Structure formats: C-alpha cells, structure tokens
Amino acid sequence: MSSNSNPPSSSVKHANTAPTHPDFQLPWTQAILTDPETKIYMPTSWQSNQVNNRFIAETLSSPTALKAHIFLRRPCAEPTSLSKTEDVYLLSIGPGLDGAAGRAHGGFNSLILDHITGTCAHREGGGTDPPPATAYLNVQYKAPVGTPAVLMARAWAERVEGRKVFVRGLLEDGEGGVYASAEALFVTPREGVNGVKL
Numbered sequence: 001m002s003s004n005s006n007p008p009s010s011s012v013k014h015a016n017t018a019p020t021h022p023d024f025q026l027p028w029t030q031a032i033l034t035d036p037e038t039k040i041y042m043p044t045s046w047q048s049n050q051v052n053n054r055f056i057a058e059t060l061s062s063p064t065a066l067k068a069h070i071f072l073r074r075p076c077a078e079p080t081s082l083s084k085t086e087d088v089y090l091l092s093i094g095p096g097l098d099g100a101a102g103r104a105h106g107g108f109n110s111l112i113l114d115h116i117t118g119t120c121a122h123r124e125g126g127g128t129d130p131p132p133a134t135a136y137l138n139v140q141y142k143a144p145v146g147t148p149a150v151l152m153a154r155a156w157a158e159r160v161e162g163r164k165v166f167v168r169g170l171l172e173d174g175e176g177g178v179y180a181s182a183e184a185l186f187v188t189p190r191e192g193v194n195g196v197k198l
Contacts, residue, residue, distance in 0.1 A: 021067075021068040021070075021092065023067060023068050023092035023150050024068065024070065024090060024092070024150065026150060026174070028174040028175055029090060029150060029152075029174065032072070032074070032088070032090070032152075032174075033070075033072075033090075035074065037074055037075050038072050038073070038074045039072060039073045039074070040070060040071070040072045041071040041072060041073065053115075056069070056115065060097070062096055063094070064094045064095060064096035065093065065094055065096030065097050066091060066092075066093055066097070067092040067093065067094050067148075068091065068092040069089060069090065069091040069092070070089070070090045070091075071087070071088070071089055071119070072087075072088045072089075072090070073085060073086070073087055073088065073123075074086060074088060076154075076156045078156050078168070080156070080158045080168065081156040081157070081158070082124065082156070082157045082158055082159055082160065083124065083156075083157060085123075085156070086120070086154050086155060086156040087116055087119045087120040087123065087154065087155050087156075088116075088152060088153070088154045089112065089115065089116045089119070089152070089153040089154070090150070090151070090152055091112070091150070091151050091152075091153070092148070092149070092150045092151075093108075093145075093147055093148060093149055093150075093151065094147055094148045095147045095148065097147060098147055102146055102147060103144045103145065103146060103147065104144070104145040104146075104147050104149070106141060108145075109139065109141065109145060109171055109179060109180045110137065110139045110180075110182075112151075112153045112171055113137065113139055113153060113155075113169045113171055113180060113182040113184075114134055114137050114182075114184070115153070116153040116154065116155045116169050117134075117137065117155040117167040117168075117169040117182060117184040117186070118131065118132065118134060118184075118186060119155065120155035120156060120157055120165075120167050120169070121157065121165040121167050121184070121186035122186075124157040124160055124165050124167075125160065125163075125165045125186065125188045126188075128188050130189055131188075132163075132165060132186035132187055132188045132189070133186065133187055133189055134184060134185075134186055135164075135184075135185040135186060135187045136184065136185050137182055137183075137184045138182060138183050138184070139180055139181070139182045140180060140181050140182070141179070141180050142178045142179055142180055142181065143177065143178070143179050144179070145171075145179050149173070150174065151171060151172065151173065151174070151179070152171075152172045152173070152174045153169060153170070153171045153172070154169065154170055154172070155167050155168065155169035155170075155182075156168060156169075163187050163188040163189075163190065164185060164186070164187055164188075165185070165186045165187075165188070166183070166184070166185055167183070167184045167185075167186065168181070168182065168183050168184075169181070169182040169183075169184065170182075
C-alpha cells in the first residue's frame with residue numbers, strides 16, 4: 001500500500017504560503033508552518049463522496065469553539081513510524097468546547113485523536129473511498145486542556161496488515177506537553193452484499 005499518497009497538487013500549499021490566522025503566530029506554530037519539509041493541506045483536499053468531515057468543518061467550527069485549524073504532513077521522528085511520515089492537525093480552540101469552565105470537554109480530545117489517526121490511516125491505507133473505519137481507539141488522558149488554547153494533534157502508522165492500519169497519536173501543546181495519547185486500529189471496509197462490511 002502506498003505510504004506517500006497525496007491529495008492533488010492543486011490542494012497542497014507549501015510552507016511559504018502558510019495560513020496567517022493570528023492564533024498560529026506563536027513561535028512553535030511558526031516553526032512548524034515555515035519548515036520547508038512541512039506540506040500544508042487545505043480543508044478542501046479532504047472532500048470526496050465518502051469523506052467530508054462536516055462535523056468538524058461546520059458543527060464545531062465557530063469563533064468560540066474550533067476557531068482555526070490546519071492539516072499538514074511532515075517527516076516523523078518517532079522510531080515506530082512505518083513510513084517516517086506523520087499527519088499533523090494544528091487547532092485553536094475556545095470556551096465553546098468546555099466541559100467544565102475553562103477546560104475542554106474530554107470527549108473533544110478523543111474526537112480530535114480519532115480524526116487525526118483516521119486521517120493517517122486513510123493515507124497509509126492507500127486513500128480508499130470509502131475511508132477506513134475506526135475499529136478501536138484507546139485514549140489515555142494525561143492532563144486537562146485549558147481553554148482557550150492552541151494545540152497540535154499528530155499521528156503516525158506503526159503497521160499495516162491487509163485491510164488493518166495500526167496508528168498511534170498524541171494531543172500536545174506544541175512545546176513538549178502531552179494532553180492525551182491514543183492507539184487505534186482502522187479497517188478499510190470491503191464491499192459486502194448489504195453495503196459496507198468491516
């Protein structure tokens with residue numbers, strides 16, 4: 001399976017044309033966005049008949065919840081990375097995602113980790129349509145996410161076995177702090193008699 005499948009070149013923006021949302025002007029975000037090995041993917045690159053991510057793009061996106069987000073791909077230094085490539089999601093969040101006042105809902109952490117590990121599994125699984133489905137997602141919470149915040153979620157595949165893609169992910173503060181970690185299994189569906197079957 002291809003580990004280098006990319007969206008069409010028209011949907012790729014290289015680091016020198018990085019989005020300029022004010023929340024992404026922090027030194028650590030700028031270091032990522034201006035790295036020449038970083039490839040930035042605009043949201044339209046994720047659209048297909050089976051993948052549209054409207055929950056994130058429409059339901060969660062607002063000036064007080066998911067204020068800004070950027071997908072990118074870069075080399076992965078994790079020793080267990082299969083393709084030495086990781087998918088990264090930079091996001092700026094506000095109090096509209098709070099569970100307790102000033103703290104993001106824990107379910108949001110799981111949602112973002114499912115989203116980034118699924119993005120990675122889709123790429124590592126060959127970019128199939130329909131995309132792979134989550135078979136399991138084990139999340140370990142390390143620290144609460146205070147709001148507002150700028151976060152980085154990243155994921156890398158550890159192995160592919162037929163239709164199964166095993167992925168690890170982290171939700172971080174961008175400066176070494178980890179909020180949550182995940183290990184996940186995604187399965188590329190096969191066409192069955194009564195629709196898609198895992």
